[in-house]
Amino acid sequence: MFELRKLPYGKDTMGDFLSPVTFDFHYGKHHQAYVTNLNGLIENTEFAGSELFDIITKAKGGLFNNAAQVYNHDFYWDCIAPVASEAGLELQEQIHKDFGSLEAFKDIYLKSATSLFGSGWCWLVYDSTSQKLEIIQTSNAATPPTEGKIPVLVVDVWEHAYYIDHKNARAVYLEKFYNHINWNFVSQAYEWAKKEGINSVRFYMNDIHKKS
Structure with missing residues (x-):
């Protein structure tokens, strides 16, 4: 049986980025529902x-949707933090190489996240074949590991x-998200x-969802 992961911070630590009420619904209800549904569907x-x-990587339909949403949310919670931090030098160098500068990356990433139509995710992923970082959008529950891409950063x-705190102002939410990235x-x-490589994704999932 899978369990809802614990948050790595208090739900009242994100200031005007995310409120405790958002955590109550997004984490406590939406994320929990995916975990509950997943357990029911695999039984x-x-x-x-x-x-x-x-x-x-093997399931289809509703089972895939719920399993992928468990992981997507797990990863999202780790990508944000109450306090600002800086990207490591190795990552900074790769971002400069692939996007020109940290400022250019921010602009491209936030524009991609803002322009994604409907529900989904905006990712920074590493492609082991090209050895480059890429920004990709996925809709609904779709997740990069199914395409062999390795997530590095994601925004939901x-x-x-974001609707409870920012209504329909996705761009405002995204700007605040960027200031709370857990670099x-x-x-x-x-x-x-x-x-x-892709095994890092398996290791990450197994670390959160340890088998008893």
Whole structure:
């Protein structure tokens, strides 16, 4: 059985970025519902007892949607933090190489997240083949590991992620998100991606969802 992960910070620590009420709904209800649905859908199936990575990369339909949303949210919570931090030097160098500068990356990333139509996610991923960072959008529950891309950073642009605090002003939410990026975690994710490739995603999932 999968369990809802614990948040790495208090739900009242994000100031005017995310309120405790948003956490009550987004984390306490939406994320919890995906975990609950996932457990119900794998019961008495070939996926009972499977690792989350295997479910996401092999399942279809509703089972995939709920499993992927568990992971997408797990990763999102780690990508934000109450206090500002800086990207590690190795990640900064790669961002400069692939996007020109940190300022150019911010502009491209936020424009991509703002322009994503409907519900979904905007990711910074590492491609092991090209050895480059890429910005990609996914709709609904779609997630980069199914395409062999390794997530480094993500922002949730489903309306339930920001509507309570920012109404329809997605751009305002995204600007505040950028100021709360947990660059320490993102830098580690980049290091793991370079070292372990797609296996770093499996290791991450297994670390959060330890089997008893």
